[in-house]
Amino acid sequence: MNQNDQNTPGVRPMRRIMIAVDDSNASRQALRFAARIASPQAEVRIVCVADQPGAWIAGGAFTAGDAWITDTIATARKSLHAEAELTLEQALAAFKGRCAAVEGLVVGQGGESGAVVQALVAAARDWRADLLVVGARHRGRVKRWVDGSVSGALAVAAPCPLLVVPDEYATHESRAELGLARVVLATDGSEPSVHAIGAAMRLLSPPTILRAVYVVDRSGVAADPVPGSALQEAMSAQGRKALAAAVGQLAPSGCTTETQLVATALIRDDVAHAVLRDAQAWDADLVVLGTHGRRGVARWLLGSVAQRAVEVTHLPLLLVGPAQA
Known part of the structure; x- marks a missing residue:
């Protein structure tokens, strides 16, 4: 029996799961992971975005009014739509009877x-999804800057919690029928962290083992006027307080919960890497992060732990914005 048959009392489970697919390995991994965690009572909608015909339709000596161009575009659209339908047919097979x-x-x-x-x-948004699942392909910086990143952009724009599954992730065969066995929840004591834990509880139930982590970010200690040891101790005290609050919030799930203070290196490190290193060492199935939903200049200046995590993760990420729990 899937562990998600047993719901946390008073917590509304995630029953409407939308999965975005294409013909990539990343989508196949996303499908496998979603099938692993979905409740038998869930409604699943698998969507595929059909591409437009290529950029060659714009410009040149011909216009859209030319009959042969119009016919060629129509034929190309039908072909791309047929490819999308084939992708969907193959994806639907992963959930047959589940x-x-x-x-x-x-x-x-x-x-x-x-x-x-x-x-x-x-x-x-129109389907009122409880969860949106996408695969992620890691790219070099230049290509990501030019082409953009669907999963990275969705980390800010998604209207519901977003589950990102990287293409290199492979489900442990021994856990394939166990749902979520080991989950890391990153907290900084903020409201977004509270929202993220609340959303994660909609997927959790025993025998899942939980690990709440707080990252002591030491990267700015050297430049701070307060002596490093005193500042680090203050940050650690704040972390212990945040972890205690997280344990209290997670208590109704009935899951075994442990806590851990994690520190970044003094240089050439960041919070996202610290969380993911700990999660990999702990053999986590899923990492949960809250996002601040910053956009534009504010996000550029302040940075985004969640978007950085999308860029570098080798583990599935559940990203939750302030209004998405």
Whole structure:
């Protein structure tokens, strides 16, 4: 029996799960992980964004009014739509007989990553999804800057909790039928962390083992006028307080919970790497992070632990914004 049959008292489970797919290995890993954690009572909607015909349709000596161009574009659109439907057919097979209801849907006419993000955000919002699941392919910095990152953009824009599964993640065969066995929940004591833990509890039940972690960020200690040891002790005290609050919030789940203070290196390190290093060493199945939902200049200046985590993770991430619990 899937552990998600047993719900935490007073906590509404995640029953409407939307999974975005394409023909990549990342999508296949996302499907496998979603099938592993979905309750038999869940409703699953698998969506595929059909691309537009390539950029060659713009410019040149011909216009969209030319008959042969119009016919060629129509043929290309049909072909791309057929490819999307085939992708959906293959994806639906992963959930056959596993959930209360499973359906597939071709959405939008994507093309560029920004349009794909908009189509997925609209689809998740219109369907009132409890959870949006996507795969992630890691790219070099230049390519990511030019092409954008669908999963990274969704970390800010998704209207519901976002589960990101990297293409290199492989489910432990021994845990394939166990749901979530080991989960790391990062907290900094902030409201977004409280929201993230609240959302995670909608997926959790015994015998899941939980590990709440607080990162003592030592990267700025050297430049601080307060002596390093005193400042680190103050941060550690704040961390212990945040961890105690997290344990109290998680208590109704009935799951075994442990806590850990984690420190960054003094140089060339960040909170995202520290959380993920600890999670990998602990053999976690999932890492939970709250996001502040910052956009534009504020996010650029202040940085985003969640988006940095998307870029470098080798483990599935559950990202939860302030209003998504």
